[in-house]
Amino acid sequence: MTSEEAYPGPQPTNSQRLARLLRHEVGDLLQSIYSTVAILLERLLQEQTQERRLLAELKNRAELCRHELDAVVDLVMPLTMTRERVDLAPVIGTVVGQMRQRYPSLSVELDGETALPLLADARALTGALGLLMLSVCQTARKWVRVHLLRGDEVSFVIERDGFAVSNEQLAWLEHPFATTQQALFGLSLAQTRRAIEPHGGRITVVTPSEGGVRVNVTFPRPADA
Secondary structure, eight states, X not given: OOHHHHSOOSOOOHHHHHHHHHHHHHHHHHHHHHHHHHHHXXXXXXXXXXXXXXXXXXXXXXXXXXHHHHHHHHHHSOOOOOOEEEEHHHHHHXXXXXXXXXXXXXXXXXXXXXXXXXXXXXXXXXXXXXXXXXXXXXXXXXXXXXXXXXXXXXXXXXXXXXXXXXXXXXXXXXXXXXXSTTHHHHHHHHHHHHHHGGGTOEEEEEOOTTSSEEEEEEEEOOTTO
8 A cells, every 4th residue: 555545635636736836847947047147146247237237127027926926826725824922013024124125216114113913823924924015015106114003903004105906906805816917916915815814814905095005904912912
């Protein structure tokens, strides 16, 4: 009897097999592009500004494609979580710091010095929030702001300037694969929703009257917090 026969477990679906293949084959290709471009950037002279700008853009596109690929695979694969006590505030702070480095031309600000205690899967939340912030920064013009809120619930708000959210984009909360335009935004919303709802959380997206986007994420506060 083979090990597969002895411990068969749930068999992966065709979609899950394809997702794994894509992550392995396409993911390796994207990583090779990213690494090669990074090496070329190091070898260029500082005065070769146009060449450096083009290579930096290619490097960012390769990294962005890898994020989209990971998001697609994660949405197809089964979700498993382990809960532990975590303060969401430093998790958000780390993600904000990463976005400042990735988008130096943007003003990415974090305000509200308050703890956000949760019983949650820190890894799942970190990945989902990182993807959400990436998609928000990608479409911002000048600034992105994250507000940590005090209150009866654990909540924070991400907002950016720029164009408003269309009804089509709002529908991506339910149908993340419905379109390829601004796909990362739809994938990030779906991924964040998938990560927070098992913790009793909710996510809403609105367009303020002055334009831009506001994403509200809220969790119930733990009873002993």
